[in-house]
Amino acid sequence: MQQQHDVLNKKLKQAIDARTVVEDARKHQVEVLSQFAAKLSLSCKGLDIELDNRLAKFRNALKKGVKFELLTPFIDDVLGLLKQQETKQMALQRELNESVTDAGKQLQKVRGLPDDARRSLRYLLDHELNNIQSNHDFVPLLSKLILIYHQALQAKLATTNTAEAQIRPELATQLLSLANDLVLEDESAEQIKTIKSKITHNDSVDDLLDSALNIISIVTRNMSKERQSAQSFLISLNQTIEDLHHSIVSTSKHSESLSAEYDTLNKQIESKIKNLHTQTQQATSISSLKELVEEELKSLSDDLIAKEKLEQTERENLLASFNDINSRISHLETKLSTYKQRLNEQRFKSLLDGLTKLPNRAAFDERFNHEFNLFNVQESDITFVVIDVDHFKSINDQYGHSAGDKTLQVIAKALQKSIRKSDFISRYGGEEFVLLMSGMSIENAAVPLEKLRKTIQGIPFKFKNKQVEITISLGATQLKKGDTPLIAFDRADEALYKAKNEGRNKVCISK
Numbered sequence: 001m002q003q004q005h006d007v008l009n010k011k012l013k014q015a016i017d018a019r020t021v022v023e024d025a026r027k028h029q030v031e032v033l034s035q036f037a038a039k040l041s042l043s044c045k046g047l048d049i050e051l052d053n054r055l056a057k058f059r060n061a062l063k064k065g066v067k068f069e070l071l072t073p074f075i076d077d078v079l080g081l082l083k084q085q086e087t088k089q090m091a092l093q094r095e096l097n098e099s100v101t102d103a104g105k106q107l108q109k110v111r112g113l114p115d116d117a118r119r120s121l122r123y124l125l126d127h128e129l130n131n132i133q134s135n136h137d138f139v140p141l142l143s144k145l146i147l148i149y150h151q152a153l154q155a156k157l158a159t160t161n162t163a164e165a166q167i168r169p170e171l172a173t174q175l176l177s178l179a180n181d182l183v184l185e186d187e188s189a190e191q192i193k194t195i196k197s198k199i200t201h202n203d204s205v206d207d208l209l210d211s212a213l214n215i216i217s218i219v220t221r222n223m224s225k226e227r228q229s230a231q232s233f234l235i236s237l238n239q240t241i242e243d244l245h246h247s248i249v250s251t252s253k254h255s256e257s258l259s260a261e262y263d264t265l266n267k268q269i270e271s272k273i274k275n276l277h278t279q280t281q282q283a284t285s286i287s288s289l290k291e292l293v294e295e296e297l298k299s300l301s302d303d304l305i306a307k308e309k310l311e312q313t314e315r316e317n318l319l320a321s322f323n324d325i326n327s328r329i330s331h332l333e334t335k336l337s338t339y340k341q342r343l344n345e346q347r348f349k350s351l352l353d354g355l356t357k358l359p360n361r362a363a364f365d366e367r368f369n370h371e372f373n374l375f376n377v378q379e380s381d382i383t384f385v386v387i388d389v390d391h392f393k394s395i396n397d398q399y400g401h402s403a404g405d406k407t408l409q410v411i412a413k414a415l416q417k418s419i420r421k422s423d424f425i426s427r428y429g430g431e432e433f434v435l436l437m438s439g440m441s442i443e444n445a446a447v448p449l450e451k452l453r454k455t456i457q458g459i460p461f462k463f464k465n466k467q468v469e470i471t472i473s474l475g476a477t478q479l480k481k482g483d484t485p486l487i488a489f490d491r492a493d494e495a496l497y498k499a500k501n502e503g504r505n506k507v508c509i510s511k
């Protein structure tokens with residue numbers, strides 16, 4: 001009798017242990033899901049402000065330990081926003097498509113277009129424009145390209161047929177400077193470089209149209225690639241969040257129904273044990289006791305087997321859904337990190353000047369504001385310098401635009417090499433560079449700036465077999481209390497103006 005009781009106790013203990021294992025597994029699963037959701041929402045930061053806000057709320061709710069079932073509205077919100085992002089992208093794309101197609105069709109109607117340009121135009125309209133998709137970085141550039149294209153078209157329509165009227169150097173300059181702003185990769189970068197090297201100020205409007213068309217077609221191809229990467233990420237993000245949502249809901253529903261079954265079984269077992277206990281106490285003969293115990297034990301053992309089966313099923317289900325979610329999470333995480341890397345690269349590139357690979361004007365503005373904020377807090381010495389290449393136009397005019405480009409690249413490299421690691425130099429635009437020297441007073445800056453000027457003067461440029469001396473003028477100032485970036489810039493500009501007026505190849509300081 002005691003032996004049977006022990007067996008029963010042991011079985012009950014085993015059942016309780018098994019239940020603990022299942023509960024631990026569920027707890028762990030919930031933790032993994034929480035961590036994933038938090039990580040996911042952090043990783044998505046920066047895609048869209050509204051999305052950021054919702055994800056922050058989502059993270060907060062997770063941090064507070066809100067029940068998974070109550071997270072549904074947050075998940076729905078995020079899903080809604082992701083869908084909106086897709087819609088926004090589509091709308092931008094439509095606008096862009098219409099604008100480009102419109103420009104293309106107008107041009108098609110023009111008589112006298114060169115055969116090559118007409119052919120590229122037809123190809124662009126028939127093939128590439130069907131694939132064009134919007135991308136935030138490319139949209140403004142493409143719009144500008146289209147504007148030039150329109151101007152060129154109008155110029156063409158307005159010209160009488162004299163050769164002189166067909167030459168528009170200002171359009172060539174605009175097109176070149178736009179092409180310089182394009183930061184593309186590998187093959188596309190090479191193609192743009194080739195087109196740029198062919199553009200000259202003596203190009204006819206037809207030639208310029210041809211170049212603009214070629215650039216548009218390279219940009220559209222890149223946009224399409226970029227869009228595919230962004231969209232495939234958004235789609236899989238969307239899909240995984242939806243899957244996650246379903247999985248959470250079905251796991252909790254499944255657990256609810258199982259726990260009801262557990263309760264019933266537990267109650268049954270408890271009452272049978274109680275019953276057994278009372279009946280053994282009340283039994284009057286050994287034979288009736290034996291009969292009773294055998295019967296109760298059999299029924300109890302059936303219940304325990306049923307309970308074990310239930311636990312086994314739950315364990316298997318949990319394990320399956322756990323593995324499934326885990327593999328989806330790691331798949332999405334891989335995608336996410338590739339996409340983030342691309343975004344970072346893109347952002348990094350958008351802060352670099354395409355020609356000189358120095359930080360560009362946007363990067364400078366960011367840094368200048370940052371230095372200003374620091375200066376307002378700690379008022380340390382900061383010297384700010386505007387640098388301009390002297391008579392640069394004549395280099396272009398005498399030796400060609402690509403000689404001008406090469407000059408800018410060489411000067412940029414020399415400037416970068418000659419400054420301290422803590423200084424910040426960027427190409428502000430055209431042939432103008434700006435330099436920020438933190439921790440440097442204007443008095444101390446005079447010597448290194450003079451050295452910089454001499455370094456550039458000493459570069460042995462050679463064009464068309466002719467030794468050419470190229471110089472720079474520098475205007476410097478130190479940040480002062482009460483300055484705004486604009487005031488400081490104006491002061492440095494005045495100093496530069498003075499250096500130019502006093503014969504160039506000079507450093508002037510405005511205190």
Ligand SMILES: Nc1nc2c(ncn2[C@@H]2O[C@H](COP(=O)(O)OP(=O)(O)OP(=O)(O)O)[C@@H](O)[C@H]2O)c(=O)[nH]1
Nearest residue numbers: 173180389390391392393394396401404405430431
């Ligand atoms: N090759 C090339 N030329 C550029 C680029 N950006 C601007 N330019 C040219 O730089 C020239 C600047 O000329 P200006 O502003 O008249 O000045 P400058 O000839 O340097 O004369 P000063 O500044 O008065 O000494 C213009 O002809 C622009 O077309 C570029 O990226 N590449």
